Amino acid sequence: MILLAACIAMGGLVALIAGAYGLQRTRRLRTAANVAEALVKPPQQGSARPLLQFETGDGRVVEVASPVPASRRRPLPPGGVVSVAYDVDDPRETVVLGAERPGVDRAFMIAGAVLVVVGMVLAVALSGP
Template identity: 65%
Template sequence: MAVWAAFTVVGGLVALLAGAYGLDRTRRVTEAGVWAEALVKAVRQGADRPALQFETADGQVVEVPSPVPVSRRRPLRAGQRVPIAYDADDPREVVLLGRERRGLDWTFVGAGAGLVLAGLVLVVVV
């Protein structure tokens, strides 16, 4: 039983750290990043997300996959212009403004914390 408790705690820590990293990355790029407008390109064959093409402040043209998938509720249509924030040091780090997916990151944090707590309870009970 102690092995299951350890796996539960480790799995919870991984989920908790993944969610915390996602929240931190989104906050950092949104607050300290450079804002720009990106052109949505068509979804390439074999890809599940469209590409975003934008020009950095120093004139470099960058094309990156969208950080969020297309949904029926919020489609990304080819030719559409969308607001983004990018990391000036690494323009491949992009946040699609208004579609940050903070809810998913908070879900990972909550689930991870729950698993850590459950694993610790298993350790104490066993």
């Protein structure tokens, strides 16, 4: 049973870290990155995400898979234009402005923290006298 408690706590820790990383990445790209207008292209065969094509500040044309899935409630329309924030050092790191999902990242953090606490409580309760 202690193994079950440890697995619950570790799963929670993974969710907590994933949520924190997502929030940190989005904040970093929104504040320290460059902004460009990107053309939304249809997804490649076998992919569910559309492609975004934009020009960086130094004139390079970059094409990346969208961080926003096509199955989203408001999918990116092919042929449309969206604003993206991209990392200057690695333009493949992008965030579609207005399509960020900090609520999902926060939910991962909260659920992860709850699971860590539940796992710890179970471990203490099961290892009692």
